[in-house]
Amino acid sequence: MYMRQILRFDELDSTNAYAKRNCSLLSDQTVLVARTQTAGRGRMKRVWLSQAGGLYFSVLLKPSQTQFLPNLTQWMALAVCESAREAGAEAFLKWPNDVLAGGKKLCGILSEAVTGKNGFEALVLGVGVNVAQADLSRAGQPAVSLKMLGIALTPEEMLQRILDRFFEGYEQVVNRGFESIREAYLARFPYIGKPVTIRYGAQEAAGTVQTLSPRGTLLLQTPQGVTEISIGDMMV
Structure with missing residues (x-):
């Protein structure tokens, strides 16, 4: 304890x-x-x-x-x-x-x-x-x-x-x-393969959650390719 x-x-x-x-x-x-x-x-x-x-x-x-x-x-x-x-x-x-x-x-x-x-x-x-x-x-x-x-x-x-x-x-x-x-x-993270929107600062990125990197960042598959996001609000 x-x-x-x-x-x-x-x-x-x-x-x-x-x-x-x-x-x-x-x-x-x-x-x-x-x-x-x-x-x-x-x-x-x-x-x-x-x-x-x-x-x-x-x-x-x-x-x-x-x-x-x-x-x-x-x-x-x-x-x-x-x-x-x-x-x-x-x-x-x-x-x-x-x-x-x-x-x-x-x-x-x-x-x-x-x-x-x-x-x-x-x-x-x-x-x-x-x-x-x-x-x-x-x-x-x-x-x-x-x-x-x-x-x-x-x-x-x-x-x-x-x-x-x-x-x-x-x-x-x-x-x-x-x-x-x-x-x-x-x-405990049920969002792999799910569509999400990430808001970070004044920016927004939409795509499909690919995985989390070994650093804990979010890897998001977007039409432009894979985007790595280190912090933000995940909207589902």
Whole structure:
């Protein structure tokens, strides 16, 4: 079981924001958990509604090497996905780091780098998992909780499952990147051969998902050929 430092708060603006503000004071692999957030955020500056009953936490990481930082986000998504499946949810991954169940969002992850005058200082992985909420109609997108799927777990129980799984494979991903989890990720990624649209910045690319590269990038078959995409929103 994960036994490193866990800091718990009744309320924060954002666990990611707190971790970034206090990066120099916090040790490597510190976990920050809040029962609610007043300014939770998702990717692309989206608001993340942090209702009571959800699991909201951030992990502050100061890895020995930084070559595979984006893959740590994908590893966290896979750790959440496998933890949800272990609890009985038919969870799957939507590239790059969303976890869905029944086509609805179960978990979102926001990764942010902390930099200082000497460059990279830490990576903060912010995770929001819908665990015990009974109603997510205000979420702004189709969302589902474990409770709505008939699974009775507390946020604390889900946290420990995720942390145990994440840190079990953490060093492997730090040292080898996506290659070390590619097979397991692809097993939970049901979009191979499916038509999708990827939005990245002001651009858009439509095509058929070919596979994920050993680096964790998406290979999209388009009329112009195979396009490699490193980040974006996948619309299905």
